[in-house]
Each structure stands twice: as structure tokens, then as C-alpha cells.
Amino acid sequence: MSFDRHLVLETALEESVDAVVLADDVNRITFFNAAAERLWGYHRGDVLGKDIKDFVPCGICPTRDGYVDANRDGYANKIVRTSREARIEREDGKEVWGSFSLSKVDIGDKIHHLVFIRDVTEEVQRREELRLLSLVVNETDRTVMVLDQNRRIIYVNRAFSDQFGYRIAYALGKLPTDFLVGEGTDVDTLARLQRKAWQDQGFTEDILCYDRSGNPVWVSAAVNPIRDAQGDVTNVVVELTDIAALKRVQSLQDDVLEALASNISLAEVMDFLCRRVEAIAPEIVSSILLVDTEQKLWSLAGPSLPTAYNDAIAGVPAGENTGSCGTAVWRGEPVYVTDIATDPLWTNYKHLALPHGLRACWSSPIRLGDGRIAGTFAFYYREPRGPSAFHRQIVKACLYLCKLAIEHQEARRQIAVLSHFDSLTGLPNRSRLLEETESILRKAEDEGLKVAIFTVNLDHFKDINSSLGHAIGDKVLIEAAYRLQRLVSDFAAIVARAGSDSFVVVLSDCDTARAAVRADKILRAISEPTEIKGFNLTLSASIGISISGDKGTDPESLLKHAETAMFQAKSAGRGVYRFFSPEMNRLAQDRLVLGAALRNALSTNSLNLHYQPQINLNSNTLHGVEALARWHDPEPGNIPPDRFIPLAEEIGLIDTIGKWSLRESCRQIAAWRSEGIPIPTVSVNLSPLHFNDSGLPGYVAGLLEEFNLPAACLTIEITESVMMDAGAETLRTLAKLHETGVGLSMDDFGTGFSSLSSLTRMPITELKLDRSFMRNFETDPSVQAVAATVVGIGLSLGMTVVSEGVENENQARLLRRLNCTVAQGYYFARPMEACDIERWICATRLDDTAPLNISA
Structure with a gap:
């Protein structure tokens, strides 16, 4: 090569975007361009004259010598070699990737070796990321589908075949609706999925699909549209999660809640719950126990448990080492016994369970909203084992359902109490009063006795509430109730609260003379000074009295007559009693007429x-x-x-x-x-x-x-x-x-x-x-x-x-x-x-x- 030719070649190689290294016939580096300096991080002055073997990465051939020599020989013998990729260690210790390509160059009478190296670091990283991503996608147990702009499948992972039974090659190029939907698929849900996938951001929708054998498969479809730089959707990634177990649990919840709303008894609801649980998980036997105030266990539901077993555990006290259920109540936490035969918690009770084939038991306490433990929900197994993830889902749902059912029953009982008794004083309320008075009146009529009804209304009670507060007012009402009960405790009597500041006393065998004596005693008892939260109070009351036989003997009439008499006592200055008379009744009627006239006015x-x-x-x-x-x-x-x-x-x-x-x-x-x-x-x-x-x-x-x-x-x-x-x-x-x-x-x-x-x-x-x-x-x-x-x-x-x-x-x-x-x-x-x-x-x-x- 002439000097000019050499200069032209060198200039061209210097301007190359790829790194260029030139070595002579004894492997010494004679040329190192600017791109090579950038790639290796060395200045060419530190490289020229060094052995090229020091810059050829390991791992391409058995040895670096072999790599260079083999390629050198290849050129002489016209052997074609392809480029190879290898790691390069830079001067600063960092590693990059290069694609190496060797060529023979005749310079003068000697053969030089020209190496072109292209920086492929980003390409290698992308390939590695894709490899890892593919690995993750293929190894996940959730089905992943990628759709193109025509909504056709361009990728599915291995979980797709596992879930639906189709080969991957079969799915590629098809629309999901071509083979994954069936007669039970909701058309509105399907239409919504197809529409939103190309319009909205990511979203999730539950839908019923079908596998290759035609079996229904409930899935939760997480749909994520992929957009280009212009915001247009280029692909859609769909992740399908099998939620069949979740749907079964949801169905269980819906059925039990419907039963709960139907007003059937707690025992019937809990029996229904156990049967539904065993229908969706046939491998278990379910049981529900209640805990009484003495911390004893009693069977509420366990339709698949032998009657002899339920009878044997009835009344067992909760405590440490009292089987799974008794211990769960005692500890206030779930108890897992995977082998009843060997677990010390069952030492004293395994003889009850093992003969019936009950080999393991998982029991969880039923905790109410106020923190009380009301009972237990338990799974028995016919083999030594622990609960599965599906069983845990069921128990979580059932504990909540049991809590709702028990609280619902308690609420119904409380409502029944409130419908008959006053929550503040504990006295019978008006409806209970009328029921009991009816009974007293029938008995008194049979025996030829009179019944007196006293309406006792506290005077100026609104002033107490206004001046001292409702808390003091409540204490006054409780004190008044106590005094009335104490006063008539020796008589066949009813004391009830009939209004905010009104009480009713019903006395049998009480004519007018006796009623007057009792009324005086009530007035004196109410007026006794009392101290409530630091306040010295002197109360008074106005009393109206009606006697059976006085123009009406039914409870409602007698109570109205007593109230009419009480208003007359109020008008007379308070702190007194009055008996009902026809005149009082006329005044009450006038009051009704006047009220109507005022509305009209x-x-x-x-x-x-x-x-x-x-x-x-x-x-x-x-x-x-x-x-x-x-x-x-x-x-x-x-x-x-x-x-x-x-x-x-x-x-x-x-x-x-x-x-x-x-x-x-x-x-x-x-x-x-x-x-x-x-x-x-x-x-x-x-x-x-x-x-x-x-x-x-x-x-x-x-x-x-x-x-x-x-x-x-x-x-x-x-x-x-x-x-x-x-x-x-x-x-x-x-x-x-x-x-x-x-x-x-x-x-x-x-x-x-x-x-x-x-x-x-x-x-x-x-x-x-x-x-x-x-x-x-x-x-x-x-x-x-x-x-x-x-x-x-x-x-x-x-x-x-x-x-x-x-x-x-x-x-x-x-x-x-x-x-x-x-x-x-x-x-x-x-x-x-x-x-x-x-x-x-x-x-x-x-x-x-x-x-x-x-x-x-």
C-alpha cells in the first residue's frame, strides 16, 4: 500500500462510528480510533503498541489466542467467520457489550488484522429484559394474553394452556370471543369489555368463560391498553385470574344473607350455612358452637356431625386443652389441630372424635362487634391435615356471617325487650302496661274487686332538664321509678313508665278510699328531698286516679281517665291528686275541639x-x-x-x-x-x-x-x-x-x-x-x-x-x-x-x- 492509500484508509477508519482496532502481524496494536477510545475508555496513547490479546474479551473462544489465531488462519484459508458478541471491561471497571468482527488488511508486504467493534450494550439489555419478562410471564399461574390492534391474540403464556386446555399455537391469531365465551357469558359484560378495552385506562371486570371441554371458568379480567407516543392504543394486555372459588364463596354469602333476612331462627340459619359450606367443600365437616355466660359450649349447628358426638360435647367448659373449640374460646384466637390423635389439646376428648372418623379440627372464635366471643366455627377433616387457601376463604366469610346472624338475633331480642320495657328505668312501657292491666282487670272482675290506676306526673320536670341538664333529669326519673316500686312492693301492683315524665301505678283490690290513702303516700314519697350529683332537689307530682267501673273498665279507657284527672290536678296547682269525673272528661273533649279550632284559625x-x-x-x-x-x-x-x-x-x-x-x-x-x-x-x-x-x-x-x-x-x-x-x-x-x-x-x-x-x-x-x-x-x-x-x-x-x-x-x-x-x-x-x-x-x-x- 502506498503512503497515500494508507492515509486514506486511516482517515476513513478514524471517522467510523464503530470502534476500530488495527494490529500488525505480531498482534501489536497500531491503530485505535476515537470510537474505540469511547468504547473502552482508554486514550489511544495508552493502547498503541500493546498486545491485541489484552483487549479481546474472554468467553468467545476457548482462549483469546485461539480466537485471534483462528480468525487469522481463517482469513488465510478463506474461512468465513461471523461476528460475535462479548463483554468488554472498560478502563473505569464498567462492563459493556460489543459485537466483534475481524478482517485481513494488506499493508505493504505485511498482513494486519482489522477489528470492528459495534456497541450492542442496549440491544443485549433489551434482549435480557425480554428474556426475564418472558420467563416471568410464562411461570406465573395467571393467564396473560396480548391483543393487537385488530383484537386478535398475538401472545399467550403457558398458564393459558393450563387454564383453558388450548395449545398456544391454536390461540394465536384468533379473537378471544371465537373460542372462550359460551351460552352463560353475560353479553352486556362482554360488550362492556370490548368497548372499554380500547377507550379507558386499565380496569377489571369479572366474566364467565369456557374451557376447551366446555366447562365454565369464572375469571377476573384485568385489562390494560398500551398506547403509543400519540396516545393511540396499539395493544391490549389482558390478565385472567381464576375466581371460581371466590364466586362460590360469594354465592354462599348471598344465600346465607337471604336466609338471614327471611326471619327464620338462628339455628335454622346456621344449619343452612353448614350445609352450604359442605356442598362447596365436600372434604370438610362444619360445626358451630355457642358459648353461654358460664363459658360452656353448646352445639348450634353441625348437620354432618354424629348426634352422639354433639351430645357428648354439650356443656363442655371452654379452657386450655379442651379440644380445638374450647381452646379457641379460651385463647380468643384460631386453633389448628392437624392430628387429633396426637395433639395434647385433644388428650381428654379424642376418644369422642376418633371413633367417628374425625382426624383433624380447625376452630375459630366468633367475635362480635363489642369484642365478645359468642361461639366457634370449626372445620373437621377425615384425615390429618391443615386448611387449604380455599378453606381459609370460606372460614373468613363464614365468621362474618356467623357474627351477623348472632348479632341479628340479639338485636331482635333487644327490640322485643324495648317493645315492652323502658330502657332508662327498666319499667314496663305503655304497651306492656296495657297487656298486664288487661290481665289484672279480668282477674279482679272475676273476684269482684276494684282496680285503681294512678297516673303520676312529675311537676316542673322540664325545668330540671332545662336548668340542670338531661343527665340529671334521667337520674331524677330513675329515682322516681325506684321510689314508686319500693312503695307498692307489698301489693299486687304494676309500676310502668308511660311517658317522658309520667308513670302509671296499677293496684288491685283498691277502691276509692284505699286509692286516696295510696295517693297520699305516693305524693309524700316523691316529695322526699334527694341529692343527685351534688344538687339537693325536692320533687313534687300531680296524680290522676281512675277506678274500674267508673264509666269504662278496659285498660285504654281507664288510663285515659287517669290522665284526664292528672291534668285536672295540674290545673289545681300541682302537688295534689284528683279522681276522674265526667266533668274532667268534658274538659278533655273541649281541649280536643279547641286544638282543631286553633289549627283552623x-x-x-x-x-x-x-x-x-x-x-x-x-x-x-x-x-x-x-x-x-x-x-x-x-x-x-x-x-x-x-x-x-x-x-x-x-x-x-x-x-x-x-x-x-x-x-x-x-x-x-x-x-x-x-x-x-x-x-x-x-x-x-x-x-x-x-x-x-x-x-x-x-x-x-x-x-x-x-x-x-x-x-x-x-x-x-x-x-x-x-x-x-x-x-x-x-x-x-x-x-x-x-x-x-x-x-x-x-x-x-x-x-x-x-x-x-x-x-x-x-x-x-x-x-x-x-x-x-x-x-x-x-x-x-x-x-x-x-x-x-x-x-x-x-x-x-x-x-x-x-x-x-x-x-x-x-x-x-x-x-x-x-x-x-x-x-x-x-x-x-x-x-x-x-x-x-x-x-x-x-x-x-x-x-x-x-x-x-x-x-x-
Whole structure:
């Protein structure tokens, strides 16, 4: 080769993308291009002159010499050699893969050896990854299919043949629907699978397939579409998991739950469960035992166990070394005995099991939701062995089903108890009372005896709940129940709880005279002082009495008569007893008629509001008016509020009346403002029940917006009972009302269980001194002192103080001396209709010089 030819060759080899190594006839490296430097990581200056054998990797031929020499000889003898791949150890210690190819080159009169090496590291890695992936896919027990864009199978693993019985070659190129579906395959599920596989992300669907022999195979198909860089689906990978066992367990669950819902007995449900279990797993014998309060075991279900065996284990106490079941209860965990003949847990009991062919037993405790162990669920085997994975699935499902069934039975029993007994006091409830009273009445009638029924209602019980809380109220009811039971324990009697604060006592052989004596004793027993959680309480009760033979002898009639008499006792001042009379019955009927009339009055808008002025005592100006509901009925005429307001609370109409009062007041304020009548504010009374309604603030705000009114023109009056029952919800309601800007007035302050700490927690803007203070206000210094205290409290808290019931000039003068801000009462004006307010304002001088007596 001439010098130029050599130079051209060298230049070409230097520019080659593959590594190039040139060796002379004695194997010394004479050329090492840039690609070779990158591949090996050596600089050519460190390589030139070195033996090429040092750079030829091991493992291609028996020896590196053999590899080079063999190829050299091959060239001389024109033997064709293919390229080979081998590992290359780089200068930095890392390994890469190269594809080696040897050639003969004549340079001058000598033969050189030219080696081309292509970097195939990534190709080798990809092939290795594919090899490992193929290994994993083929070794998994789950069937894997890969579909092409035409939905045809391009790959299946060995598990496919195992699961469906088809050769791999048979499946390739076919649609899965060509041979895997059958008459039982759900067409909707199949359509959904075909549609979603090419649209959605990965998903899972259960579907029924068929194998080569036509046997059904339930599988869970995990479908994952494979997308290219443009997002188009190129392939779909489907993984099929055999869920036949799971489906059998699900079917078992469904069947048992259906049986449970059919209201059959617990024993029947558990027997059905055992039979279904043995149908899907014939190799086992199932058993369910219950544990009683003494921790003894009793057979509940075990249809395939011999009767003699069930009888032999009946009453066996739970404990260590008491077979599988007794030990499982004792330990509170599953117990596996794979060989009853040799396991020490069965030493004292194997003679019971072995003669019946029971060789192994796995028992699990049935644990209820409250942590109690109610029994055991056990599998017996006819050969020494442990449970399979399928058996574990069954037991897991059955333990839950047993828990549900036992809790369902207990709930039914509890419901039966609750349907006859009061949960707080343990006394019979009203339905049980009527049943037992019916029996007592029949017996008394046969023997010619009288039966007395006492309705005992605790007085002011709502005040206890409101002021001291429901927990104290419950303790009071329990104490009252105990006292009544203790009092009549020596008599043939029933004591029952008939309502929230009402009890019923039924006494046989009790005429009117004896009933009066018993009633006195009940009143004294109830009124004995008691201490409950640090509170010293003195209770009282009102009692109504009916006697069999008094216009009705059936339990319902007698109980109604006693209740009627009790209401009469309440009306008489409480703390007394009254006997039923026809007059009382008439009053009760009148009450029903009045309730119907009130409903009609509300529906026909027959109620109206009267307004009583409130006078500022310092300036003799109009402070505002209080809206008072009035009802005139065509039949009975005028019905006072103290009669229809309590009735409305009892029959559930008070909320309607309250909202009507608010709306009517706002409408009237708007009318006065449009006519230029100077009414600064209107106070509206609401029942304590309204403040349990979280929607009240929104309702008030809506009215102000509807009638375009400033919030300051409306004041809402609340009672002390609201303050004492000011739980979190009530406080939130009051706070939201305050946020609307309306005034909040505490009505009748000082007459109940007032609490200054509660007062400071509530956004009250006004205190109203109750009218009862005016009775002896002029003559009793004590009353004046209390009134002065209330006024001082209100003023110190920045509140307006309004005194009600002012009837003469002396009372007004004394209130002014006490710095009371505002007063109202007959001395100034009676309540009047809205149309008379304008006339009253015009006729009355309201200025700084006017006398205190400014009534019209």
C-alpha cells in the first residue's frame, strides 16, 4: 500500500462510528480510533503498541489466542467467520457489550488484522429484559394474553394452556370471543369489555368463560391498553385470574344473607350455612358452637356431625386443652389441630372424635362487634391435615356471617325487650302496661274487686332538664321509678313508665278510699328531698286516679281517665291528686275541639296581633311596642293567650304561631314606616322551642330583607328556660340572630333558675323585669331590693331594662328612682290593635314635660 492509500484508509477508519482496532502481524496494536477510545475508555496513547490479546474479551473462544489465531488462519484459508458478541471491561471497571468482527488488511508486504467493534450494550439489555419478562410471564399461574390492534391474540403464556386446555399455537391469531365465551357469558359484560378495552385506562371486570371441554371458568379480567407516543392504543394486555372459588364463596354469602333476612331462627340459619359450606367443600365437616355466660359450649349447628358426638360435647367448659373449640374460646384466637390423635389439646376428648372418623379440627372464635366471643366455627377433616387457601376463604366469610346472624338475633331480642320495657328505668312501657292491666282487670272482675290506676306526673320536670341538664333529669326519673316500686312492693301492683315524665301505678283490690290513702303516700314519697350529683332537689307530682267501673273498665279507657284527672290536678296547682269525673272528661273533649279550632284559625289567618306601648321613663317617649297574639273564635269568642299558647306547644303548632307573629310584625312595621308613624321597635315573643331551630336566623334575616326593614326595629324576646338550656346549638342560633342586628330581650327575668354566668354568655341586649315584681312593689322593701338588683345587673351589662305590669303612678315613680329604663303596663296603655296605635300616639303627649300618667 502506498503512503497515500494508507492515509486514506486511516482517515476513513478514524471517522467510523464503530470502534476500530488495527494490529500488525505480531498482534501489536497500531491503530485505535476515537470510537474505540469511547468504547473502552482508554486514550489511544495508552493502547498503541500493546498486545491485541489484552483487549479481546474472554468467553468467545476457548482462549483469546485461539480466537485471534483462528480468525487469522481463517482469513488465510478463506474461512468465513461471523461476528460475535462479548463483554468488554472498560478502563473505569464498567462492563459493556460489543459485537466483534475481524478482517485481513494488506499493508505493504505485511498482513494486519482489522477489528470492528459495534456497541450492542442496549440491544443485549433489551434482549435480557425480554428474556426475564418472558420467563416471568410464562411461570406465573395467571393467564396473560396480548391483543393487537385488530383484537386478535398475538401472545399467550403457558398458564393459558393450563387454564383453558388450548395449545398456544391454536390461540394465536384468533379473537378471544371465537373460542372462550359460551351460552352463560353475560353479553352486556362482554360488550362492556370490548368497548372499554380500547377507550379507558386499565380496569377489571369479572366474566364467565369456557374451557376447551366446555366447562365454565369464572375469571377476573384485568385489562390494560398500551398506547403509543400519540396516545393511540396499539395493544391490549389482558390478565385472567381464576375466581371460581371466590364466586362460590360469594354465592354462599348471598344465600346465607337471604336466609338471614327471611326471619327464620338462628339455628335454622346456621344449619343452612353448614350445609352450604359442605356442598362447596365436600372434604370438610362444619360445626358451630355457642358459648353461654358460664363459658360452656353448646352445639348450634353441625348437620354432618354424629348426634352422639354433639351430645357428648354439650356443656363442655371452654379452657386450655379442651379440644380445638374450647381452646379457641379460651385463647380468643384460631386453633389448628392437624392430628387429633396426637395433639395434647385433644388428650381428654379424642376418644369422642376418633371413633367417628374425625382426624383433624380447625376452630375459630366468633367475635362480635363489642369484642365478645359468642361461639366457634370449626372445620373437621377425615384425615390429618391443615386448611387449604380455599378453606381459609370460606372460614373468613363464614365468621362474618356467623357474627351477623348472632348479632341479628340479639338485636331482635333487644327490640322485643324495648317493645315492652323502658330502657332508662327498666319499667314496663305503655304497651306492656296495657297487656298486664288487661290481665289484672279480668282477674279482679272475676273476684269482684276494684282496680285503681294512678297516673303520676312529675311537676316542673322540664325545668330540671332545662336548668340542670338531661343527665340529671334521667337520674331524677330513675329515682322516681325506684321510689314508686319500693312503695307498692307489698301489693299486687304494676309500676310502668308511660311517658317522658309520667308513670302509671296499677293496684288491685283498691277502691276509692284505699286509692286516696295510696295517693297520699305516693305524693309524700316523691316529695322526699334527694341529692343527685351534688344538687339537693325536692320533687313534687300531680296524680290522676281512675277506678274500674267508673264509666269504662278496659285498660285504654281507664288510663285515659287517669290522665284526664292528672291534668285536672295540674290545673289545681300541682302537688295534689284528683279522681276522674265526667266533668274532667268534658274538659278533655273541649281541649280536643279547641286544638282543631286553633289549627283552623292558623290556616284561615284568624289570629291577630295587639300592640302594647313601652315608655322610656327618663324621656317619657315611646320606646317601642310589644306584639301580643290574640285569638277571637266565632264559637267560644275571645280565647286568652294563656290558654291557647300552652295548647299550641302541646299539639305542635307553636312554631307556626311564632313564625306568623314575626312575619305579621314585620309587615306591620313596614306599614307604619310607610305611613310615617314613629314606632321605633316591635318586640315579638317566641317559644323556647324556636331557639332549637338553626334556621331561625335565616328566617328573620329573610323577613327584614323582604320588608326592607332595618334590624334595629325588631326585638325578639326569649325566656329564662332558653338561657338555662343554652347548649351549643342554642348559643349558635342566638349568636347568628345577634349578627343580623335584631335586639334580644330576656323576658320574665328573675322568676326561674336564673344564671348570671349564662346571661354573660348570651348576646342579650334587654332585660324584662317580670310583672310579678309589681304585686307588692310599693310596700315590700325586699321586692324593691330584688328589683333594684335586677336593674343594676342589666345596666352594668349595658342592657336596656324593661319593667312589665306597671299599673299606677307610684310604681312608675319608684322604677324611675331605681334607674329602670323602660316600663309597660295598664298605667300607660293596654294592648291595642294596630289601627289604634296612630290615634293613641296623637292623643298622648310623649315628651320630657309630660306627666307619668299618659294612658289614653
